[in-house]
Amino acid sequence: MTMRTRALLYSFLTFLIICLDYSVAFGQDSDGIFRTDRINALVLVVIFSAAILLYTKWAKEGKPLFLRKIPGLNAVEEAVGRATEMGRPVLFIPGIQELDDIETIAGVSILGRISKITAQYETPLMVPVRYPLVLAACQEMVEQSYVEMGKKDFYDQDIVRYVAGEQFAFTANVNGYMMRERPAANIYMGAFFAESLLLAETGNAAGSIQIAGTALPEQLPFFIAACDYTLMGEELYAASAYLSHEPVMTGGLKGQDFVKMLIIICIIIGVVLVSFGMGDTFVSWFEQV
Amino acid sequence: MRTTIPVAIAFLTGVIVVLATWFRDDSFIGGLKQELIIWLTIVGGFTLLLGVVSITRVSWGSIQRRSDGWGYKALTLLGVFAMAIPSVLSPTWSTAFGRADGSIYDWLFNYLQMPMMSTMFATLAFYIASAAYRAFRARTVEATLLLITATLVMLWRVPMGEYFLNLFPGDIPSLLNTYIMNGVNLAVQRGIMIGAALGAAAMSLRIMLGIERTYMGKG
Structure with missing residues (x-):
């Protein structure tokens, strides 16, 4: 189609x-x-969707689009390479939220890319999860990656394993694994809460190279302090598109940048108008979104 | 077909949930959205069995092989079944069954699980100390700035620090703290949040339109 x-x-x-x-x-x-009080949100959604579709179309037509480098993502292959050389596993955690959380979906998407690299190098991979639905999605994803790379024989159903449903039971189990197996690379991509520092500090103590990505601003300082590379906010959502190197996927990222530029312009206009005491209508239009 | 059907389902469910934003809850779409949320809960409930099977297989395999930490695996299995089995048995047979006060489940939850969770959470203090030590080492200009800023903010949040800072003339420490937390810090947090929200929306759109299919192991 x-x-x-x-x-x-x-x-x-x-x-x-x-x-x-x-x-x-x-x-x-x-x-x-119809919720007429939410018309402003509808306008923004239409502009946003149009920008993404337009840039995707341009990308498909072969128009060159510049993407800035994300060091954390460039380090992924290096981290897996290190694990291969050391003969130690790669640990990947797709956050601790359910599959209906967009951060978890982003994490699962990134797992698809990473499992292709581990399959290619035949590097052991371990993916502990907190919810059975995430377990099913990740198992499907990893198996597909191993099949695509022609390494079906190396696929083990227990690469992805359900660990515990409780937040700190999950953390205790993963921390124990880190200290026993000492994985060469720990990759945390998704939604994390109080356990972020517990995991990242233990990984640091185990001497692993660590790459983290989350969209929760409260957890970013912990990851930045304890990890070698950290993907902040939108970088997490851009990761799967960035790693794919597919123009169609990167087109969406450019569309997103365009809308971000529009928002910056709106903020500047708002600041100027409010400074001159004329911004009430302008600001209220955005406040209702 | 293996790709088209999931993409069509993702699109339809996505469109319904997004469109429901602009329709009242008692409308057709509002009702559909509620229905989808119920479906999600039901599907989630069924997959719980997958989790139990996974944890049992992995732990049992480890116990049989006597691999490193097999004792922990045995305890894990014991914990899973010791809590699950009595909690699903009918309380009419014995007061020890079910999940009411005084049941086995209740006892294990209150006197084992809760203290263990609290202990894990409490260890966070030590991890924060070690991470802060590494982050605040004044090796570069940026790290020094971070150290000074963090010291000021942290001092202001403890009574003794507040007492010392109040010895300074005027409201300088208070103003400085307010500016750091409600000015610089909040602005950066909002910047990250706006970027993350746009990223999430863009990713949702890519998934709904079938541009991004990595979540299905494709692409």
Whole structure:
């Protein structure tokens, strides 16, 4: 199915859903089902989606797009290489949240890239998880990577293992693994909370090279203090696209940068208007988003 | 087909949840969103069995091989089944079953699990100390600035430090702290949060449109 066919199909389905909702609404005696107070958010979503689709289209057409280097991601291959040379495993943790958390999905996506590298080098990999749904997704992902790299024989179902459902039981188990097995590289990608420093400090004590990525600002200082490389905020979401080197994926990142530029312009306009006492309407439009 | 169907499901569910933002909860789409959330919980419940199977297989294999730390694995298995089995048995058979006060589950939770969790959390203080020592070593200009700033902020948050800082004339320490925490710190945090929110939205869009399929092991 081509991109255009898919887009047409999706548009039709969206239209169908909206029509269904309106048909139900017309049958109801209510004040209206549409949240008009959230129109501003709709405008932003439309602009955002358009920018991403446009840049993706340009990327597909072969237009060169510049992406700044992310040292933490460039270090991934180096870390796996180090583990291979030392004959020690790579530890990957896709955060401690459920699969409905976008940070976990980002972590699982990055795991796909990393497991391809470990499969290629035949490096042992260990992925402890906290939720069974994440277990199923990660097992599928890692198996697919090993198959794609032609290393199905090296795949073991227990590469990805359910460790514990409780936050600190999970941490205790992983810390114990780090001290016993001393993995050469620890990669933490996803949502982490109070256990972030417990994990990263133990990894540091075990002498592992450590790469972390999270979108939670509260946990970033801990990772920065204890890890060799840290992906901050949006870098985590960009990681899978960045590692893929696929133009279609990187196009989305450029679209995101474009919207970020728009937001910066809006902030500057807001600061100027508020400074001159004329920004009430402008600011309130954003406050309701 | 193995790719198209999951992408179509991801798109449909994604669109419903996103569109529900602009529709009231009693509308058709609002109801669909609630339904999807219930489905997620049901699917999550079924997958719990996968977790139990995984932990049992890994631990049992380790015990059989007598690999490093096999004793911990035995304790893990004991913990899993000692808590799970009595909690699912009917309390009508014995007051020790079920999850009510005085049951085996309740006793294990209150007198073993909770203290162990608290102990793990308490060790965080020592880890913070060792991480802070490494982060605050004044080896470069930036690290020195970080050290001075952190010392000021931390001093202001303990009564003794506040007492000493108040010896300075005027409100300088207070203003400085307010500026650091509500000015510089908050601005950086908001910058990261805006970037992360855009990143999350962009990734969601890539997944919904099938541009990013890495979560299925593709691409």
